[in-house]
Amino acid sequence: MTVQNGSDKSQIKIPKIKFTKLFINGEFIDSISGKTFETIDPRSGEVIAKIAEGDKQDIDLAVKAAREAFDNGPWPRLPGCERRRIMLKFADLIDENVEELAGLDAIDGGKLYNFCKIADIPSAAETIRYFAGAADKIHGSTLKMSRELHAYTLREPIGVVGHIIPWNFPSQMFVMKVGPALAAGCTMVVKPAEQTPLSALYYAHLAKLAGIPDGVLNVVTGYGYCAGAAISSHMDIDKVSFTGSTEVGRLVMQAAATSNLKPVSLELGGKSPFIIFNDVDVDKVADLALQGTLFNKGEICVAGSRVFVQEGIYDKFLVKLVEKAKTWVVGDPFDPNVHQGPQVDKKQYERILSFIEHGKREGATLLTGGKPLDGKGYYIEPTIFTDVSDDMIIAKEEIFGPVMSVMKFKTMEEVIKRANATKYGLAAGIMTNDLNIANTVSRSIRAGVIWINCYFAFDRDLPYGGYKMSGFGRDLGMESLNSYLQVKSVAMPIHDSPWL
Numbered sequence: 001m002t003v004q005n006g007s008d009k010s011q012i013k014i015p016k017i018k019f020t021k022l023f024i025n026g027e028f029i030d031s032i033s034g035k036t037f038e039t040i041d042p043r044s045g046e047v048i049a050k051i052a053e054g055d056k057q058d059i060d061l062a063v064k065a066a067r068e069a070f071d072n073g074p075w076p077r078l079p080g081c082e083r084r085r086i087m088l089k090f091a092d093l094i095d096e097n098v099e100e101l102a103g104l105d106a107i108d109g110g111k112l113y114n115f116c117k118i119a120d121i122p123s124a125a126e127t128i129r130y131f132a133g134a135a136d137k138i139h140g141s142t143l144k145m146s147r148e149l150h151a152y153t154l155r156e157p158i159g160v161v162g163h164i165i166p167w168n169f170p171s172q173m174f175v176m177k178v179g180p181a182l183a184a185g186c187t188m189v190v191k192p193a194e195q196t197p198l199s200a201l202y203y204a205h206l207a208k209l210a211g212i213p214d215g216v217l218n219v220v221t222g223y224g225y226c227a228g229a230a231i232s233s234h235m236d237i238d239k240v241s242f243t244g245s246t247e248v249g250r251l252v253m254q255a256a257a258t259s260n261l262k263p264v265s266l267e268l269g270g271k272s273p274f275i276i277f278n279d280v281d282v283d284k285v286a287d288l289a290l291q292g293t294l295f296n297k298g299e300i301c302v303a304g305s306r307v308f309v310q311e312g313i314y315d316k317f318l319v320k321l322v323e324k325a326k327t328w329v330v331g332d333p334f335d336p337n338v339h340q341g342p343q344v345d346k347k348q349y350e351r352i353l354s355f356i357e358h359g360k361r362e363g364a365t366l367l368t369g370g371k372p373l374d375g376k377g378y379y380i381e382p383t384i385f386t387d388v389s390d391d392m393i394i395a396k397e398e399i400f401g402p403v404m405s406v407m408k409f410k411t412m413e414e415v416i417k418r419a420n421a422t423k424y425g426l427a428a429g430i431m432t433n434d435l436n437i438a439n440t441v442s443r444s445i446r447a448g449v450i451w452i453n454c455y456f457a458f459d460r461d462l463p464y465g466g467y468k469m470s471g472f473g474r475d476l477g478m479e480s481l482n483s484y485l486q487v488k489s490v491a492m493p494i495h496d497s498p499w500l
């Protein structure tokens with residue numbers, strides 16, 4: 001691992017902060033209480049800006065605007081091709097503002113500026129385009145009835161949606177929730193994570209410029225226990241889509257059940273296995289395994305942080321892994337040579353360090369890392385543990401940081417059992433050239449996403465979500481669009497027809 005501090009300042013593109021207020025009914029406004037909270041730069045712990053702190057009253061206001069826009073406004077009633085046209089404009093505006101948006105996610109979330117610029121933000125625009133393309137292809141079916149009835153189904157927008165999103169992919173999360181809901185004809189209230197509110201407010205501004213009518217897309221910044229909880233318990237919200245911790249997912253579901261029984265979709269934590277069989281190219285797979293844990297500083301719910309290595313290549317794999325970890329650069333996320341920026345905030349940084357301490361105490365062997373970086377900011381060394389047993393805390397709990405546990409296995413049957421011995425079921429990676437192994441293992445792992453000889457192979461056409469305590473419901477793909485629609489069955493008698 002290399003530490004890169006004091007990067008070339010000429011490369012740094014810190015954006016000017018333009019939007020700090022709530023976006024309700026097409027206007028940027030102060031919170032009703034007038035309160036604000038500070039959003040912090042994780043490179044230094046310094047304040048970037050003061051952001052309006054929305055609470056229950058502001059959520060009520062935003063829901064009122066979204067309800068009016070749904071019940072009486074044009075958006076749900078527009079022909080799909082018109083919604084598509086406006087969404088395509090929105091996507092173009094995202095592309096036109098790529099540098100600014102990349103800068104906001106980098107400064108707010110400690111994400112790599114260059115990666116945001118070439119991947120996250122262009123991909124966010126593409127996700128809006130993907131769902132825009134579906135807006136005029138939403139239809140039900142004509143049914144073959146068993147008696148003299150003509151019947152068909154309509155697919156109608158579900159209504160007012162609440163989106164509660166996390167901080168690890170502020171842009172991708174925003175569009176993967178907002179895109180399908182807009183295409184379906186829903187109206188919505190988005191609550192971004194308190195750590196990363198900046199890009200969500202910028203997207204709201206672009207949506208208005210694109211022509212999305214007032215009240216359709218509202219953004220209320222604020223705290224989860226207050227603004228977030230007001231969304232899940234709201235009597236006038238028709239669906240909640242949540243991504244975050246399993247603990248809060250449970251609260252969201254409880255609040256939905258005890259209020260108006262609104263459906264929820266929950267994309268929660270994970271502890272995904274990355275399984276490597278003897279027959280692979282060890283050099284390439286070591287690279288992929290490292291990415292599988294360290295990408296986005298390990299702050300990704302599908303991190304392949306339980307690395308199971310078959311005994312025949314175990315020693316060689318460790319040598320390669322350490323070699324590659326040494327070239328991994330931690331430092332300022334605006335520096336193009338850096339692979340890993342700071343953890344999102346002090347709380348997450350301390351949480352990760354405490355897991356590392358657990359690993360040491362429980363007797364795992366530290367192969368690399370294990371410490372924070374000296375100086376300002378929430379930087380942590382890429383950390384690899386070996387001699388990890390399945391019952392250690394570091395092997396069981398989601399760490400959401402740059403921490404890998406490497407474990408040895410003998411047989412396919414054994415690794416299937418161990419990979420499935422978790423409360424989570426989000427993703428799994430299977431590295432092998434043997435098709436029989438790939439097929440058997442992929443069908444045996446209880447997880448929503450399986451990557452064979454690749455990892456993080458996201459695609460907007462590929463539904464994404466979990467089994468078990470990783471939640472239910474799917475983001476991306478047509479599955480997610482369907483979750484913002486409901487089916488209405490219509491039947492009418494047909495008289496004197498010779499055909500049913």
Ligand SMILES: NC(=O)C1=CN([C@@H]2O[C@H](COP(=O)(O)OP(=O)(O)OC[C@H]3O[C@@H](n4cnc5c(N)ncnc54)[C@H](OP(=O)(O)O)[C@@H]3O)[C@@H](O)[C@H]2O)C=CC1
Binds near residue numbers: 166167226230248249
């Ligand atoms: N699946 C994933 O992609 C993610 C998983 N996680 C996991 O969760 C751990 C903790 O991260 P944390 O940020 O605390 O995650 P949370 O689950 O607390 O945050 C996710 C979102 O939920 C909001 N929220 C918090 N409490 C409530 C509530 N009572 N009702 C409704 N919404 C609420 C948050 O608001 P606020 O911003 O104010 O906290 C945020 O917008 C991480 O270490 C990681 O393991 C975290 C983020 C993403």
Ligand SMILES: CCCCCC/C=C/C(=O)O
Binds near residue numbers: 127172299300460
């Ligand atoms: C089409 C790109 C989707 C990227 C999704 C990233 C998700 C991360 C997470 O759930 O933690």
